[in-house]
Amino acid sequence: MKIALLGYGKMGKTIEQIALERGHAIILKVGKNDKNYDLTSADVAIDFSIPDAAVENITRCFEASVPIICGTTGWLDHFEEMVSLCHQKKGAFIYASNFSLGVNLYFELNKKLAQMLKPLDTYAVAIEEIHHLQKLDAPSGTAITLAEDIIANSDTTNWFLKDTTDTIATNGIPITAKREPEVPGTHTVQYTSQVDTIEIKHTAHNRNGFALGAIVAAEWLQNKTGVYTMKDVLGL
Ligand SMILES: NC(=O)C1=CN([C@@H]2O[C@H](COP(=O)(O)OP(=O)(O)OC[C@H]3O[C@@H](n4cnc5c(N)ncnc54)[C@H](OP(=O)(O)O)[C@@H]3O)[C@@H](O)[C@H]2O)C=CC1
Numbered sequence: 570m571k572i573a574l575l576g577y578g579k580m581g582k583t584i585e586q587i588a589l590e591r592g593h594a595i596i597l598k599v600g601k602n603d604k605n606y607d608l609t610s611a612d613v614a615i616d617f618s619i620p621d622a623a624v625e626n627i628t629r630c631f632e633a634s635v636p637i638i639c640g641t642t643g644w645l646d647h648f649e650e651m652v653s654l655c656h657q658k659k660g661a662f663i664y665a666s667n668f669s670l671g672v673n674l675y676f677e678l679n680k681k682l683a684q685m686l687k688p689l690d691t692y693a694v695a696i697e698e699i700h701h702l703q704k705l706d707a708p709s710g711t712a713i714t715l716a717e718d719i720i721a722n723s724d725t726t727n728w729f730l731k732d733t734t735d736t737i738a739t740n741g742i743p744i745t746a747k748r749e750p751e752v753p754g755t756h757t758v759q760y761t762s763q764v765d766t767i768e769i770k771h772t773a774h775n776r777n778g779f780a781l782g783a784i785v786a787a788e789w790l791q792n793k794t795g796v797y798t799m800k801d802v803l804g805l
């Protein structure tokens with residue numbers, strides 16, 4: 570595949586390395602100062618940029634009829650808008666808050682655990698995410714996916730970022746976002762009762778899993794149109 574990288578930071582560089590190992594070519598690297606780039610010769614674009622740039626980048630891909638894989642988090646208020654535009658332009662689009670195989674298995678485990686605990690009112694659920702100091706958004710996209718999957722499979726109704734909100738609704742899931750040097754991404758879902766704690770945790774050791782997942786998704790999306798998820802890609 571001829572790949573356009575929209576965002577050439579920590580993730581863009583990791584994707585480049587793994588894409589070259591898999592026999593792909595990087596034909597374009599876009600940073601914040603590149604405004605007039607031409608996408609037309611790309612087989613796919615992979616966006617790992619910043620929250621404020623994602624919507625414009627995705628839109629440019631639809632306009633240029635280039636399939637787009639988006640891993641950028643923190644822009645989801647506009648997700649339905651991008652889905653509609655994709656259908657209107659007959660584009661191809663995959664967004665995932667986390668592209669790693671391990672986290673996508675962890676997402677399934679999280680849903681199953683929420684279903685199992687739904688009949689019990691003795692456990693209180695909480696989520697914690699830890700990331701490196703450069704991360705722009707909080708809570709992480711992965712933590713939001715975990716919370717939304719718990720809400721869909723339990724009697725909880727909302728989530729909130731702990732310590733930054735003073736309106737704590739009942740049945741809400743508290744999310745704690747910690748920032749520590751060099752942490753690629755650690756997520757914990759914890760259920761606590763008076764007598765015990767049940768905890769599921771995913772720890773990324775580096776960024777290679779995210780990058781490989783995004784490239785596998787790009788390979789899978791070739792010659793397709795529509796909006797898909799990593800569940801479709803991985804057959805989960
Ligand atoms: N879904 C997933 O699996 C994962 C998602 N992420 C997400 O990916 C995003 C990027 O993460 P990471 O690589 O660590 O971040 P970095 O800060 O290392 O890289 C972001 C890059 O985006 C570039 N950029 C800024 N504006 C634009 C623009 N308008 N168009 C294109 N590129 C632009 C910056 O360029 P410049 O250098 O010129 O400023 C920078 O190099 C984040 O939102 C993060 O949350 C991260 C890991 C996994």
Ligand SMILES: O=C(O)C1=N[C@H](C(=O)O)C[C@H](O)C1
Nearest residue numbers: 642666704709710711753754
């Ligand atoms: O910013 C990051 O680094 C990461 N962002 C994603 C998120 O917000 O969930 C995925 C991963 O945890 C790394």
